[in-house]
Amino acid sequence: MTDVVIAGIGQTIVGEHWELSIRQLARLAVRAAIDDANGLKPEILIVGNSLAPEISHQAHLGALIADFVGLQGIEAFTVEAAGASGGAALRSGFLAVASGQVDVALVVGVEKFTDEVGSSVEAATTTAEDSDWESIHGMTPVSQAALLMRRYIHEFNVPRHAFSKFSVNAHANGALNPNAMYQKAITDEVYNKSGIVSDPINMFDVASIADGAAAVVLTRSECLPKSFPHRQVRIAGSQTSTDTLALHDRSDPLTFNAAKMSVERACLKAHINPIQVDFFELHDAYSIFSALLLEAAGFSKRGSAWELAISGGIEPGGCMPISTFGGLKARGNPGGATGVYQAVEAVSQLRGEAGANQVLDARRGMIQVLGGPASVAITHILEAL
Amino acid sequence: MTDIISEPSNILLKPNRPVGIVGYGAYVPRYRLPASEVARVWTEGEAALPIKEKAVPGLDEDVATMSIEAARNALKRAQIKPGDLRAVWVGSESHPYAVKPTSTLVAEALGATPNVQAGDWQFACKAGTEAMVAAIGLVGSGMANYALAIGMDTAQGKPGDALEYTAGAGGAAFVLGPAEKSLAIIEATYSYVTDTPDFWRRQYAKYPEHGQRFTGEPAYFKHITEAASTILRETGTTAKDYQWAVFHQPNGKFPQKVAGDLGFKKEQIAPGLLVSVIGNTYAGAAIIGLTAILDLAKPGDRILMVSFGSGAGSDAFTMTVTDRILEKRNLAILTKDYIARRTEIDYATYVRYRGKLTLK
Numbered sequence: 001m002t003d004v005v006i007a008g009i010g011q012t013i014v015g016e017h018w019e020l021s022i023r024q025l026a027r028l029a030v031r032a033a034i035d036d037a038n039g040l041k042p043e044i045l046i047v048g049n050s051l052a053p054e055i056s057h058q059a060h061l062g063a064l065i066a067d068f069v070g071l072q073g074i075e076a077f078t079v080e081a082a083g084a085s086g087g088a089a090l091r092s093g094f095l096a097v098a099s100g101q102v103d104v105a106l107v108v109g110v111e112k113f114t115d116e117v118g119s120s121v122e123a124a125t126t127t128a129e130d131s132d133w134e135s136i137h138g139m140t141p142v143s144q145a146a147l148l149m150r151r152y153i154h155e156f157n158v159p160r161h162a163f164s165k166f167s168v169n170a171h172a173n174g175a176l177n178p179n180a181m182y183q184k185a186i187t188d189e190v191y192n193k194s195g196i197v198s199d200p201i202n203m204f205d206v207a208s209i210a211d212g213a214a215a216v217v218l219t220r221s222e223c224l225p226k227s228f229p230h231r232q233v234r235i236a237g238s239q240t241s242t243d244t245l246a247l248h249d250r251s252d253p254l255t256f257n258a259a260k261m262s263v264e265r266a267c268l269k270a271h272i273n274p275i276q277v278d279f280f281e282l283h284d285a286y287s288i289f290s291a292l293l294l295e296a297a298g299f300s301k302r303g304s305a306w307e308l309a310i311s312g313g314i315e316p317g318g319c320m321p322i323s324t325f326g327g328l329k330a331r332g333n334p335g336g337a338t339g340v341y342q343a344v345e346a347v348s349q350l351r352g353e354a355g356a357n358q359v360l361d362a363r364r365g366m367i368q369v370l371g372g373p374a375s376v377a378i379t380h381i382l383e384a385l
Numbered sequence: 386m387t388d389i390i391s392e393p394s395n396i397l398l399k400p401n402r403p404v405g406i407v408g409y410g411a412y413v414p415r416y417r418l419p420a421s422e423v424a425r426v427w428t429e430g431e432a433a434l435p436i437k438e439k440a441v442p443g444l445d446e447d448v449a450t451m452s453i454e455a456a457r458n459a460l461k462r463a464q465i466k467p468g469d470l471r472a473v474w475v476g477s478e479s480h481p482y483a484v485k486p487t488s489t490l491v492a493e494a495l496g497a498t499p500n501v502q503a504g505d506w507q508f509a510c511k512a513g514t515e516a517m518v519a520a521i522g523l524v525g526s527g528m529a530n531y532a533l534a535i536g537m538d539t540a541q542g543k544p545g546d547a548l549e550y551t552a553g554a555g556g557a558a559f560v561l562g563p564a565e566k567s568l569a570i571i572e573a574t575y576s577y578v579t580d581t582p583d584f585w586r587r588q589y590a591k592y593p594e595h596g597q598r599f600t601g602e603p604a605y606f607k608h609i610t611e612a613a614s615t616i617l618r619e620t621g622t623t624a625k626d627y628q629w630a631v632f633h634q635p636n637g638k639f640p641q642k643v644a645g646d647l648g649f650k651k652e653q654i655a656p657g658l659l660v661s662v663i664g665n666t667y668a669g670a671a672i673i674g675l676t677a678i679l680d681l682a683k684p685g686d687r688i689l690m691v692s693f694g695s696g697a698g699s700d701a702f703t704m705t706v707t708d709r710i711l712e713k714r715n716l717a718i719l720t721k722d723y724i725a726r727r728t729e730i731d732y733a734t735y736v737r738y739r740g741k742l743t744l745k
Binding site for chain 2: 016018019118
């Protein structure tokens with residue numbers, strides 16, 4: 001099969017973009033990606049978005065954004081997989097290009113939370129849960145994560161402060177990323193003193209949801225112009241796995257099975273062992289997720305990922321750098337745009353254009369995005385050619 | 386087809402006839418609710434407190450009675466007869482009546498009726514400064530010699546809401562008159578206004594609603610910064626040219642941040658920064674800060690004041706204190722003495738005084 005390569009990347013800074021609508025956010029990222037792709041003309045636009053119908057009262061983003069970015073007439077639609085929508089859109093674009101049905105695909109992840117404020121935003125985020133069994137009883141995504149963290153602490157007899165390094169590492173990396181929502185490093189002390197959001201989750205265990213858009217242009221190597229200025233980055237593996245929506249339907253909630261399966265299958269396609277990736281952009285919406293995902297990918301034994309964090313293994317110079325641009329924690333959690341942000345960041349790393357955030361000699365990266373507590377997990381392996 | 390006549394390039398508002406503050410007066414009710422009491426009841430004591438305490442009006446106080454108190458102080462300093470006032474304008478977002486003026490009641494109580502303009506102003510927290518700009522216009526045009534502008538509030542905070550910690554009570558009154566009789570001469574004003582719905586209370590609603598952090602950058606900071614930087618630029622001044630500055634103060638953090646961003650030092654805003662001890666007095670917030678500054682300013686001192694009202698807009702004023710401040714200042718109660726007059730109450734008493742237990 002011919003390689004599918006990521007030829008263009010674009011992103012907006014993540015934050016509270018009160019003065020930008022969802023179409024304007026998308027346009028900023030799309031224009032940047034098309035410029036970066038050196039004039040490739042997309043035949044399809046795939047939008048990754050999770051909450052626009054609920055929060056912005058706007059469905060039908062495919063046609064809306066195609067029109068607004070000046071691509072009237074092309075094929076366009078939205079892909080939804082809760083927080084993993086961006087990853088699902090990326091995979092759809094990969095399939096479209098790999099199949100030969102199109103030569104160039106444009107994928108944009110966009111989320112606009114600030115069309116509403118307060119409890120209505122929180123209510124919207126609960127729609128990714130099992131409505132009959134979870135959200136209707138008042139469970140929110142944060143309280144789901146809090147149940148997992150409490151269980152993890154109990155099951156593995158982990159000290160409460162064990163999770164601090166996930167947040168400290170993310171903020172140290174975010175401090176160097178001009179597109180991060182929080183460009184400020186924190187200390188263990190700041191982490192330990194911060195207030196409780198949903199016991200035992202504190203303010204620095206949870207990523208802030210915020211507005212953002214990221215876009216990539218996909219094509220096949222042979223479709224690239226001769227003058228293409230960047231190092232080529234190919235999608236070596238792309239896999240999605242699912243699990244139950246409700247936590248109580250899982251025999252072992254502390255194993256993120258969908259994450260585990262999608263890593264195994266994506267690596268199989270890429271003909272590598274997971275350990276052969278140089279960095280891992282994971283879905284650190286909560287610090288407990290960082291721990292569970294490192295374990296699901298096989299980088300740590302069950303119940304011990306926090307030790308990898310404390311030993312410095314997750315830092316840019318460690319054995320498995322994570323959240324290299326700040327992750328969801330410091331770059332911000334732009335909902336359904338997250339998976340595309342991860343792709344943009346991984347391409348920056350693999351092109352050697354990551355600036356202060358550069359992981360040395362990065363040749364291969366893994367990105368993984370979740371919907372809910374790994375009710376869906378989408379994993380891509382990217383490789384520099 | 387008629388040509389469009391271009392406007393003069395100077396966008397500052399300046400009266401034809403120089404105008405200043407002839408008299409000023411503050412009022413703060415005596416009761417204080419510590420922010421820790423709100424936290425005790427609503428968050429089991431766990432909360433970052435935005436202020437120390439807020440002023441609470443007594444059972445027999447409202448915007449009308451409080452406006453009368455402040456206006457009497459202003460008249461004492463102005464040393465004019467109430468009948469010399471040709472306008473009594475009250476700015477507030479807690480007028481006791483939806484239909485029926487507060488200002489007629491205040492004018493009557495002061496003895497300013499019947500040869501007088503009277504009207505109520507409403508523009509969230511900048512209703513008082515809007516009334517001041519109008520009063521400058523009335524005097525500056527020569528239509529009147531004296532006009533009274535008041536900003537006063539008994540702010541409504543929904544029980545348990547973030548604003549309940551700060552929604553305070555108090556305000557100030559200003560007699561605007563000819564510059565030659567003024568204790569501070571107003572050089573210019575400038576207003577920056579857009580339709581930005583960051584905070585509102587609809588008809589028949591008891592408590593206001595707000596857009597959470599939307600009230601920050603796109604509303605408070607944007608409008609104050611635009612108003613302040615425009616008046617500084619157009620008057621050819623910078624923060625260094627002013628001894629004192631006061632900004633709308635909904636909490637302790639916002640005015641300190643905006644002051645720092647505009648180049649003002651802590652000492653310049655310290656005397657007017659009263660929010661931590663009386664709360665956010667809404668339409669009274671910037672202008673009661675101005676009274677505290679006038680209470681200690683020296684002749685020749687320059688002052689910048691910038692209000693902010695949700696909805697949204699900011700009024701900026703530059704003024705210079707005259708020699709008359711020395712003879713006028715002690716003719717009425719100083720603002721710090723009102724703040725020192727303090728009776729602490731608990732949350733239950735606050736609930737009773739503010740009518741938060743509705744029995745029907």
